[in-house]
Amino acid sequence: MAAFCVGVTGGVASGKSEVTRRFEALGVTVADADLAARAAVAPGSDGLAEVAAAFGPQVLDADGGMDRAAMRRLVFNDDDARKRLEAIVHPRVRAMLQAQCAQAPGAYAIAAIPLLAEGGREAYPWLQRVLVVDVPVAVQQARVMRRDRIDAELAARMIAAQATREARLAIADDIVVNDGSLDALQAQVEALDRRYRAMAAAAD
Structure with missing residues (x-):
C-alpha cells in the first residue's frame, strides 16, 4: 500500500505521458x-446515469x-x-485516483x-508532492502543431485554454524541464x- 502519492501535471504537449511512462518503467x-474520467461515465455506471438525468437522452449514443x-x-x-x-465527473475521478x-x-x-492547476491543488489534499512537467510555451506550441498537424493559431488557442505556465509552476514542489534529449529526461x-x-x- 502506497501512502506517499505524487501528482504529475503539465500543459498540452509538455511530455507528461512520456514522463509517467518512465516512472512506470521504474x-x-x-x-x-x-x-x-472515462470509467466515471462508463456504460452502466452511476456517473453516466447522473449525466443522462442532468442533460437528457440526447447525450447518449445508440448503445447507451x-x-x-x-x-x-x-458544454x-x-x-x-x-x-x-x-460536478458529476470530477469527484468520482478524484476518488478513483486516491483509491488506486x-x-x-x-x-x-x-x-x-x-x-x-485548473482544478486547484486543494482538491487533492492526499497528494504529498506535485511534479510539473515544464516546457517553454514556444516549444509547447511547436510540438502541438507537429503532433496534431494544426496551424499556429489553433495551437495557441489550445494552450491559452489551459492554466498558464506560471500557474502550474506556482503549485509545483518539483519540476521536470522537458525541452532537451530523452537521456536528459531519463536522468x-x-x-x-x-x-x-x-x-x-x-x-513511514
Missing part, C-alpha cells in the same frame, strides 16, 4: 485521470454509452453545462492529472524516483 504505479461528441458540443459554449458535468494510489504496491504512487526521472523513495521511507 516499477511505479501510475493512476491516470483521463482513464478515470455517452455520446462524447454530443456532450462536447453541449463547449455553455459554462453552466460544463460546470454541471464537472492507496492500493498501489511499492514505496509511492503517481496520479497523472492533466488539469491539476531527471531517475533522480526524482530516488528522492520520492527516500521521502516515502522517511514518512
